[in-house]
Amino acid sequence: MITFGEIKSGISYTWRPGVYGIILIEENLVALIETDDGKCFLPGGGMEESESHEECLIREGKEEMGKLLELGE
Known part of the structure; x- marks a missing residue:
């Protein structure tokens, strides 16, 4: 599991699953x-x-890149 940031004592954290994609622009560009x-x-x-x-990855593509992503394997 990857943790972004530092876990601080005394704070209640909520588990939130996420999705990240590898988007190939060309054969050797991500x-x-x-x-x-x-x-x-x-x-x-x-x-x-x-x-x-x-659905999450498609929405995030629109929000972060202004692009409609076509999902592959």
Whole structure:
């Protein structure tokens, strides 16, 4: 399991499953999301209550990249 950030004592955390995708732009290029502080992540994020993995990744693609993703294997 990957943990983003530092777990602090005295704080109650909620488990939230997420989906991240590897998006191939060309044979040897992968799309990444770059934050304002220069960190890079795969496109994706936390799932909404009733979303499937596929629905989450499509929604996140629209939100983060403004693109409609076509999901493969």
